[in-house]
Amino acid sequence: MPTSLAHTxxxxxxQLRNLMRQPWYIALxxxxxxxxxxxxxxxxxxxxxxxxxxxxxxISFLAPGVVVMTALFSAGWTGMGMVNDLDRGVMxxxxxxxxxxxALMMGTLVQLAVVIxxxxxxxxxxxxxxxxxxxGGLAGVAVVVLAAILLAAPFGALSNGVALxxxxxxxxxxxxxxxxxxxxxxxxxxxxxSLMPHWMQSVARVNPVNWAVTAGRAAxxxxxxxxxxxxxxxxxxxxxxxxxxxxxxxxxVYQRSI
Amino acid sequence: MTEAIGVEGLVxxxxxxxxxxxxxxxxxxxxxxxxxxxxxxxxKSTTVKILTTLSRPxxxxxxxxxxxxxRHAHRVRRSIGAVAQKSGVDREATGRENLMLQGHLYGIDGxxxxxxxxxxxxxxxxxxAADRVARTYSGGMQRRLDIAMGLVHRPSVLFLDEPTTxxxxxxxxxxxxxxxxxxxxxxxxxxxxxxxxxxxxxxxxRLAILERxxxxxxxxxxxxxxxxxxxxxxxxxxETPHDGRVQAALRPVPGVREVVVDGRALRARADDGARAVxxxxxSLEAGxxxxxxxxxxRPSLDDVYLRYTGRRxxxxxxxxxxxxxxxxxxxR
Numbered sequence: 001m002p003t004s005l006a007h008t009x010x011x012x013x014x015q016l017r018n019l020m021r022q023p024w025y026i027a028l029x030x031x032x033x034x035x036x037x038x039x040x041x042x043x044x045x046x047x048x049x050x051x052x053x054x055x056x057x058x059i060s061f062l063a064p065g066v067v068v069m070t071a072l073f074s075a076g077w078t079g080m081g082m083v084n085d086l087d088r089g090v091m092x093x094x095x096x097x098x099x100x101x102x103a104l105m106m107g108t109l110v111q112l113a114v115v116i117x118x119x120x121x122x123x124x125x126x127x128x129x130x131x132x133x134x135x136g137g138l139a140g141v142a143v144v145v146l147a148a149i150l151l152a153a154p155f156g157a158l159s160n161g162v163a164l165x166x167x168x169x170x171x172x173x174x175x176x177x178x179x180x181x182x183x184x185x186x187x188x189x190x191x192x193x194s195l196m197p198h199w200m201q202s203v204a205r206v207n208p209v210n211w212a213v214t215a216g217r218a219a220x221x222x223x224x225x226x227x228x229x230x231x232x233x234x235x236x237x238x239x240x241x242x243x244x245x246x247x248x249x250x251x252x253v254y255q256r257s258i
Numbered sequence: 259m260t261e262a263i264g265v266e267g268l269v270x271x272x273x274x275x276x277x278x279x280x281x282x283x284x285x286x287x288x289x290x291x292x293x294x295x296x297x298x299x300x301x302k303s304t305t306v307k308i309l310t311t312l313s314r315p316x317x318x319x320x321x322x323x324x325x326x327x328x329r330h331a332h333r334v335r336r337s338i339g340a341v342a343q344k345s346g347v348d349r350e351a352t353g354r355e356n357l358m359l360q361g362h363l364y365g366i367d368g369x370x371x372x373x374x375x376x377x378x379x380x381x382x383x384x385x386x387a388a389d390r391v392a393r394t395y396s397g398g399m400q401r402r403l404d405i406a407m408g409l410v411h412r413p414s415v416l417f418l419d420e421p422t423t424x425x426x427x428x429x430x431x432x433x434x435x436x437x438x439x440x441x442x443x444x445x446x447x448x449x450x451x452x453x454x455x456x457x458x459x460x461x462x463x464r465l466a467i468l469e470r471x472x473x474x475x476x477x478x479x480x481x482x483x484x485x486x487x488x489x490x491x492x493x494x495x496x497e498t499p500h501d502g503r504v505q506a507a508l509r510p511v512p513g514v515r516e517v518v519v520d521g522r523a524l525r526a527r528a529d530d531g532a533r534a535v536x537x538x539x540x541s542l543e544a545g546x547x548x549x550x551x552x553x554x555x556r557p558s559l560d561d562v563y564l565r566y567t568g569r570r571x572x573x574x575x576x577x578x579x580x581x582x583x584x585x586x587x588x589x590r
Contacts, residue, residue: 003365010362018350021391093346093407096310097363098335257273258313 004100011099011107015081019111026118029077033070033123037062040190041130053192060134063127064144064216065189070123071116071148072184072209075155076176078108079163086167086254101251105157105244112156113149120145136220143219143229150236151212154243155180161247164254183209188217211235261321262288262415262447263309268318270304270471278304280471281318286449286464288414291441293462293479294451295559297571300468302451303343306419309449310340323414336364339408340417345400346407349393353384353403356392357410364411371410378406382436398429405436416440418450422457434460455559455571467566474566479559486557486565488513489531491538493524494550507545511537520570522550527565531555 019025041059048058055061085091094104124134124141134140162175186203187210193201204210215232218225263286270279279301286292294302307313309322311331320327323337348356354375361371379385382402392400401421408416418437422430438461441448452458458465459479466476475482491514495504504519508526514534516527528534531554542549563571 006365007363010359014348014351014355014359017355018348021350088349089342089344089346090348092312092342093340094363096312096335096338096340097360098332098365099363255313258307 003098004103007100007103008106008110011103012110015107015111016114019115026115029070029074029115030119030122032073033066033119034126036069037066037123037127038130044190047191050195052194054194055192057132059127059130060132060220061192061217062190063124063132063134064220065187065213066127067120067123067144068148068151068209068212068216069184069189070119071152071212072155072180073176074115074119075112075152076159076180077172078112078156079159079161079172079175080169081108082160082163083167083169083172086163092258095251095255101248102244104251105160105248108160109153109156109244112152116148116152117145120148134220135222136224140220140224143233144216147212147215147219147233147236150233150240151208153240154208154236157240157244157247161250164247164250167254183207186210188213208236208239260288262286262290262323263292263449264319264321265305265309266319268305268308268320269316270301270308270313271316277471279308279315279318282468282471282473283318284466284473284476286415286447288447289441289445290463291437291448291450291461293458293465294449294468295453295455295458295462295465295563296451296468297453299470301471302453302468303419304471305468306340306342306417306449306451310338310417311335336411337413338415338417339411339413341401341404341408341419341421343419343423345404347392347395347400347403350391352389352391353379353395353406354388356403356407360407361410366411374410378409382406397425398432401425401429401433402436405440409440413446415447415449418448420451420453422452422454430457437461455563459559467563469567475562482562483557483559486527486561488527488529488557490555490557490561491526491528491531491534492553492555493526493538493542494552495522495524495542496548496550498522499547503545503547504542507541507547508538511541514538516565518564518568518570525561525564525570527561528554 045058211232215229218228266283268279268282308315322334325333357375379388422433467474513529518525560571
C-alpha cells in the first residue's frame, strides 16, 4: 500500500474510533435537520401549490435539501476536532512523524463521509415515513449522498484550514454561521429555484450548495436528467479538489507560525 | 563519539518581532543526556520545536542524527522521538491504540509492531491499563505513555520537553530513574529541557543554561560549579539595606566577591567560606547592618545560574516571559 494511502487509512481509523466512542455526536448533528424536515416541512407544505413550483410533495422536495444542509453543517464543524487536536498537542505530535499532511486532512474527510451516510439514511428514512417518495430509487438516493459528500469535503477541508490558521473554536463557529447559513438560503434547499428573486437565482448558479441540491433532487425525481446530475457532481468534485489542496497548505502556514 | 545534535547560531523571531532565539549553539553527543536549563520564555521549547522539525529557524544551522532539520526534515523525523511539554496523547484512544498508530505512521506493521507495543507497555508499567482510554490515566501514566510513544520506532535521539513539569515529587523521582535508564540501556541521545535545577544536575552529563534566547553558560554540571571557585555565602539581614550599603561594607573584606543583594538576602562568593564568615559579619555590623542568619554552602547550580545571568533562578522562573524582571541590586 502506498504510504499516503496507508496513512490516510490509519488516520481515518483513529477518527472513526473516536466517533464510535461518542455516537451521540451524530444524534446531536441530526436535531436541527429533523426539526427542519418535520416542522418546516409541515409549515410550508402548501408552498407546492404556488404555480411553477414544479413538485407535488414538499417533503419529497425538501428531503434531499435537508440531507445536503446537514452534510454542510457537519463539514463546518470538522475544524472543531482540529482545534482540539492542536490544543492537546496531538497534531504537533503527528507533524513530527513522517505522516503525510494530506493524510491528516483526508482522515477527517473520510470520517465526515461516513457520518454523512448515516445522517442521510436517517433523514431520508424519516422523510419516507412522513410520506415522501423518491421515484429515482436507490440510484437516486446514492446520488443525493454522493452530492452531499462532495459538497462536505471542500467545506470540511476549509474548516480544518481555518482551524489551523486561527486555532480558536470561536472563529470556527463564527465562520460556520457567517458563511454556511447564507449559502443555504442562497440555494434551492427550501424553495424552487425558479421562484427565487432574480438576483438570488444568479448567485445560486455559482453556489456549490445549490449544485449539490440540484444534482440530488434531479436524481431522486421521476425522469432523471443525467446531464444535470453529472455536470453538478463534476463541478463539486473539482471544487473539492481545489479546497483540499489549498487547506493542506495550511499545515505549512501553521508550522511557520509556531 | 559522534554528534547526535549540532546547533549553530540558531535564531527564531516570531511575528511581531519577538526574538525567541538569539544565536543558540551547542552540541549533544551520542548516548548522552544533555540538559537545556532555563526559566519559562528562555527559548527551550522553541529550540525543541525547531530540532524536531515542527518549527523552522530564521537563521542558523541544526543537524539532528546527521541530517539538516530544514533541508532533510523527513530524514530527521525518522530518527527522532519527542515528548512535548503539553503531551500529545490522544485522550480518546487507549494506550495501546496510541502506540499502534504511532508505529503505523513510521511504517511498522503487523507482528513486529504488536510485539514492540507490548514490550513498551510492560516496560512503562502500562500493561494493565493498555486497553483503557488515556483520558482515565493519571498524570504520571500519561507521561509514561507519552515517552513510550516517542520510542515505538526505536529513535536514536529523544527530545523531552519539561518531562516532569506538573508531576508530584514521588512520580518525578521515578521519571528521573527511567530517563537515566533510557540513556544508559539504549544508547539514546536525550535532549532534556527543564526549569528544575535539581533535574538538570541529576540527569544531564552536560548542560546549557539558556537565558533570553542565548546560551549563558555550557558545560558539565560539576565543571560549571567548579568554575565558580569557592563557596557561596548566604546572609539574611534583619532588614532590607539601602542601595550600595552592603557593597561598601564588604569591599575591604579580602577574598569576598560577586556580592548580590536581593531584598534582605545577601549572596556572595568566597574562596574559603568558613574562614570569610567572621570578617563578613564584622564588616556588616560595623556598617550598621544587623544579621539574622548566615550559611556557607558548596556551589549549587542555582549559584551557577546567578553567576551567569545576574539573577536568582527562582526569580527568573517567576518573571514573565516578556522580560520584566524583579529589580536587583547587583555588584560585581
